Amino acid sequence: MISRWKRAARGVAFVLSAVALAAPATADEGSRGRELYGFCRQCHMDNGAGNPLYLAPNIAGLPEWYVARQLDKFHSGIRGTNFDDVAGMRMRPVGIWLEKESDRKAVAAYVASLPIVEPAPTLVGGDPERGKALYAPCSACHGPDAKGMEALGAPALDHQDDWYLLTQLEHFKSGIRGSKPQDVQGAQMRPMAMLLADEQAMKDVIAYIMTLGGAPKTAKE
Amino acid sequence: MIERFLPVASTYAGDIDFVFDLIFWTVGFWFLLAQGVFFWLLVRFRKRDGVRAQYVTGELKSEKRFITIPHALVLVCDVFIVFFAIRVWYDVKQHLPEAQQTVRVVAQQWAWSFVQPGPDGRLDTADDIKTVDELHVQVGTTYHFQLVSRDVVHSFSVPVFRLKQDVIPGRVITGWFEPTRTGTFDIQCAEICGIGHGYMPGRIVIETAEQHAAWMASHSNREIAAASGPAAGGR
Numbered sequence: 001m002i003s004r005w006k007r008a009a010r011g012v013a014f015v016l017s018a019v020a021l022a023a024p025a026t027a028d029e030g031s032r033g034r035e036l037y038g039f040c041r042q043c044h045m046d047n048g049a050g051n052p053l054y055l056a057p058n059i060a061g062l063p064e065w066y067v068a069r070q071l072d073k074f075h076s077g078i079r080g081t082n083f084d085d086v087a088g089m090r091m092r093p094v095g096i097w098l099e100k101e102s103d104r105k106a107v108a109a110y111v112a113s114l115p116i117v118e119p120a121p122t123l124v125g126g127d128p129e130r131g132k133a134l135y136a137p138c139s140a141c142h143g144p145d146a147k148g149m150e151a152l153g154a155p156a157l158d159h160q161d162d163w164y165l166l167t168q169l170e171h172f173k174s175g176i177r178g179s180k181p182q183d184v185q186g187a188q189m190r191p192m193a194m195l196l197a198d199e200q201a202m203k204d205v206i207a208y209i210m211t212l213g214g215a216p217k218t219a220k221e
Numbered sequence: 222m223i224e225r226f227l228p229v230a231s232t233y234a235g236d237i238d239f240v241f242d243l244i245f246w247t248v249g250f251w252f253l254l255a256q257g258v259f260f261w262l263l264v265r266f267r268k269r270d271g272v273r274a275q276y277v278t279g280e281l282k283s284e285k286r287f288i289t290i291p292h293a294l295v296l297v298c299d300v301f302i303v304f305f306a307i308r309v310w311y312d313v314k315q316h317l318p319e320a321q322q323t324v325r326v327v328a329q330q331w332a333w334s335f336v337q338p339g340p341d342g343r344l345d346t347a348d349d350i351k352t353v354d355e356l357h358v359q360v361g362t363t364y365h366f367q368l369v370s371r372d373v374v375h376s377f378s379v380p381v382f383r384l385k386q387d388v389i390p391g392r393v394i395t396g397w398f399e400p401t402r403t404g405t406f407d408i409q410c411a412e413i414c415g416i417g418h419g420y421m422p423g424r425i426v427i428e429t430a431e432q433h434a435a436w437m438a439s440h441s442n443r444e445i446a447a448a449s450g451p452a453a454g455g456r
Contacts, residue, residue: 039416042416080332081332081353081354082353083327083334083336083351083352083353086329086371089329089330089331089332089334089353090329090330090331090332090417092331092332092417092420093331093332093416093417093419093420093421094417094420096420096422097417097420
């Protein structure tokens with residue numbers, strides 16, 4: 001009687017082990033990234049277009065290396081641990097949750113695979129003509145067409161939300177972002193943001209960046 | 222009893238444990254007694270040949286007493302528990318001892334951040350020390366905390382203090398604690414506040430006077446340096 005129960009228990013254990021071992025083998029990185037993106041879509045939406053209500057920017061089609069790097073920064077606390085960075089602190093749990101580097105890379109690959117979504121303009125009052133001149137220093141790293149350069153650690157800006165660009169420029173300027181010693185790329189951005197004297201200058205340069213993507217060029221007043 | 226599993230680190234944690242124990246043992250006594258009587262009745266009056274089952278309506282005085290006497294005794298126990306619970310509730314929630322320090326606790330989706338006075342001892346001045354995830358306090362000091370939320374309802378929970386207080390957007394809720402032992406302990410959010418609720422970790426670091434003074438000095442210097450330069454702000 002006992003041996004029969006033992007045999008049955010062994011059989012169940014074998015089947016469970018086989019299922020557990022088979023699962024990772026059949027799941028490629030893409031499906032892993034899609035599965036993990038389930039957490040992200042709560043704020044960044046299914047298509048990665050983001051939602052300003054949740055302070056979540058458009059991430060659809062961002063370069064994989066850039067998304068992976070930012071996730072690493074949220075994971076290690078380089079981003080998302082500043083008292084005044086409300087949106088960053090909302091991202092921090094995602095960085096903590098994505099404990100394995102391989103998972104962060106899988107999510108980054110999935111985000112990069114999402115089709116680009118042209119953001120709707122929300123800012124008013126920016127002058128792209130003035131912005132074009134102000135953009136000159138930015139083009140050294142982000143490129144003349146704002147497509148970004150991986151070698152310089154500069155992401156593409158041409159399909160980014162204008163409200164997010166403004167927030168990040170303000171954060172770089174005030175030191176909310178980029179003031180951690182470990183944040184090498186952030187430290188490079190800080191002096192660049194300081195070149196923009198005031199909010200008007202930031203809006204101007206953002207208005208010019210918006211002309212480089214395929215988004216509608218002006219926000220509704 | 223609960224202190225075997227969770228350290229006691231505030232002046233009122235022992236009082237709350239006492240109420241916990243009181244409820245546990247009082248309710249536990251009645252639970253075991255009721256279960257004991259129940260099983261005794263099952264065995265004592267089990268099916269026997271030649272004995273017919275009897276339908277008891279519970280209307281006779283001799284039958285009613287099996288309900289009324291335990292009921293009265295349970296009510297006495299309730300009053301006993303409520304008496305001690307109200308006393309502890311008053312001490313923890315209603316009574317506000319004079320503060321030696323005041324800290325602001327800021328809840329948001331999904332992080333705890335803290336503001337404490339710098340060397341001037343006052344909040345909302347240039348030398349305030351702002352931290353994220355970590356609250357540093359001094360053992361043996363009475364603190365007032367001001368709870369504020371940046372977004373939704375949270376709950377400030379420090380298990381070793383036996384402290385739990387909801388944080389309501391638009392309100393400043395004041396409470397108090399006095400740490401009694403040094404160490405580093407958890408701060409939790411005890412109110413479901415969104416998808417990142419489970420990843421909202423905070424730590425409270427309870428230090429000796431010397432350790433706390435050293436921490437204050439190191440952070441005050443950094444903040445003042447940061448405030449005086451172009452890179453003002455940040456942790």
